[in-house]
Amino acid sequence: MNIVFLALILVSFAVAAFAELTGRGGAMEALSAAMIESAAGAVPLALGLVGVMALFLGVMKVAEEGGLLSAIARLLEPALRRLFPDIPAGHPAMGAMVMNIAANLLGLGNAATPFGIRAMEHLEELNRRKGIASNAQVLFLAINTAGITLLPTNVIALRASLGSADPAAVVAPTLIATIAATLVAVVAAKAMQRLWSPEPPTVVERGEPGALWPCLTVLGVLLALLPVLVIHGKAFGPWILPAVVAGLLLFGAIRRVRLYEAFVEGARDGFTVAIRIIPYLVAILAAIGMLRASGAMALLLEPLGRLTAPLGVPAEALMMAGMRTLSGSGSYGLLAASLKDPAIGLDGYLGILLGTIYGSTETTFYVLAVYFGAVQVRRIRHALAVGLLADLAALVAAVIACRLMFG
Numbered sequence: 001m002n003i004v005f006l007a008l009i010l011v012s013f014a015v016a017a018f019a020e021l022t023g024r025g026g027a028m029e030a031l032s033a034a035m036i037e038s039a040a041g042a043v044p045l046a047l048g049l050v051g052v053m054a055l056f057l058g059v060m061k062v063a064e065e066g067g068l069l070s071a072i073a074r075l076l077e078p079a080l081r082r083l084f085p086d087i088p089a090g091h092p093a094m095g096a097m098v099m100n101i102a103a104n105l106l107g108l109g110n111a112a113t114p115f116g117i118r119a120m121e122h123l124e125e126l127n128r129r130k131g132i133a134s135n136a137q138v139l140f141l142a143i144n145t146a147g148i149t150l151l152p153t154n155v156i157a158l159r160a161s162l163g164s165a166d167p168a169a170v171v172a173p174t175l176i177a178t179i180a181a182t183l184v185a186v187v188a189a190k191a192m193q194r195l196w197s198p199e200p201p202t203v204v205e206r207g208e209p210g211a212l213w214p215c216l217t218v219l220g221v222l223l224a225l226l227p228v229l230v231i232h233g234k235a236f237g238p239w240i241l242p243a244v245v246a247g248l249l250l251f252g253a254i255r256r257v258r259l260y261e262a263f264v265e266g267a268r269d270g271f272t273v274a275i276r277i278i279p280y281l282v283a284i285l286a287a288i289g290m291l292r293a294s295g296a297m298a299l300l301l302e303p304l305g306r307l308t309a310p311l312g313v314p315a316e317a318l319m320m321a322g323m324r325t326l327s328g329s330g331s332y333g334l335l336a337a338s339l340k341d342p343a344i345g346l347d348g349y350l351g352i353l354l355g356t357i358y359g360s361t362e363t364t365f366y367v368l369a370v371y372f373g374a375v376q377v378r379r380i381r382h383a384l385a386v387g388l389l390a391d392l393a394a395l396v397a398a399v400i401a402c403r404l405m406f407g
Contacts, residue, residue: 004365004384005287012290015299030293038289042281050275054267055245056114060099061266063248064092066255083143083186084136086126093122097140104147116144117374118269124375132379133372135193141371141383142185145362146390148178152359154332159355162339164346170355173401177360180397185390189382196382280373284365288326297322312403313395316350320357321395325388328363353402360394362387 012031019027080087080094087093096119103112119140127134152174160167252259291297301322305315316338324331335358338344338351345351364387372380 002378005283008287008291011296012287012294015296016290016294019295027294031290034289034293035286039282039286042285043278050271054271057118057269058263058265058267059245059248060096060115060118062252062257062259062262063099064095064266065257065262066252068095068248068251068255083139086134086136087123088126091122091126093119093126093136096122097143100144101148104144105150112144112147113370116140116371120371120375124377131377133377133381133383135189137372137375137377138193138381138383138386139186139189141367142189142386142390143182144371145364145367145387146178146181146185146394147360147362148182149174149359152355155335155355155359158332158336158339159346162336162346166347169347169352169406170359173352173356173398173405174359176401177356177394177398181360181390181394184393185386188386188389192382192386196385276376277370277373280369284369288365291326292323292330297326312399314350316344317353317357317395317399320354321361321391324358324361325364325391326366328366331358331363349402349406352406353398356398356402357395360398361391364388364391 016027016031080097081089084094096115100112100115100119103115120137123134123137123140124130127137150171152170155170155174156167159170249259249263252262298319301318302315305313305318308318309315320331320334320338323334335354338354339346344354364384368380368383368387372378372383
């Protein structure tokens with residue numbers, strides 16, 4: 001992360017300095033303003049996470065005390081243990097990872113973050129090299145950044161608000177792109193872990209991993225629900241978060257969990273984690289703000305877009321992919337502005353492609369800063385390389401899927 005942070009700052013400074021020296025006045029002034037504004041915005045962002053993290057960590061604590069996380073972990077453990085052989089059977093990290101993956105499946109980005117941070121905390125308990133990312137942490141983040149998504153709720157809501165004839169048109173290509181990204185992310189993480197500062201082998205009580213048929217049954221049910229989500233995604237979207245919270249609390253009540261006390265205990269952790277990640281957010285958001293203000297990203301992507309346009313990847317798609325990797329709010333604003341442009345077309349190939357790219361890629365730098373910052377990991381090994389490969393795979397798969405379906 002040291003090299004990444006330094007590279008972002010130096011590239012931004014070099015591009016702004018070149019612009020200033022060659023006659024584009026105000027470049028350094030804009031760079032300075034962006035640096036200060038982004039750093040200042042990190043604190044409200046972290047504080048804004050307090051409420052969301054407290055809510056979902058509180059609900060998760062209720063589910064944990066009621067035994068739901070353990071039950072889910074046992075259900076999916078055969079598949080997860082094949083992916084994470086270094087995690088002991090029945091470890092709470094399994095349940096937290098499952099909740100994170102489930103939230104990503106439904107496009108609930110805010111809900112996924114607290115579950116993901118809790119999973120990272122459990123994985124850090126198993127990490128024998130504190131401060132250095134373990135194989136399990138990198139693989140989990142790879143799956144998280146790829147994020148198989150059944151229902152990209154933000155994109156569907158935006159398209160519906162702008163008057164799209166088919167707001168859920170992005171569902172199928174987003175699912176295809178995220179599946180491709182996840183496969184690439186898992187393969188890349190497994191391959192690179194042997195080359196990138198290898199981790200000493202961990203001795204765990206393995207036992208039999210168990211039958212896969214329960215996992216395959218769950219997967220079959222999810223796939224069977226896909227047509228329903230495609231057709232009625234707009235109607236289901238507003239129900240998901242309230243239904244998840246109410247359902248988990250009801251489960252806790254049935255299991256005779258002391259709901260209020262358990263919720264408050266879990267919510268207290270949300271405040272602690274949000275405060276702990278502030279320095280990491282300040283660093284990464286200041287660097288990203290400088291990169292955007294300097295024009296370095298546009299300088300790279302616009303000429304590249306002219307070369308890739310004949311392949312169905314116009315400059316707008318590259319700009320969306322690049323912005324999405326760096327900034328969630330920035331990429332959402334770019335998507336909204338693009339879909340309002342009549343030249344792009346809300347329900348045409350490019351409009352659907354931009355929505356698919358937004359829904360199938362992740363704010364990789366932000367995720368790495370928040371998740372690793374929450375557990376004080378400073379050496380991230382191959383996590384960034386894997387995350388960027390997953391983003392690239394999602395971009396390629398999104399282009400192919402959209403061209404076949406809407407091109």
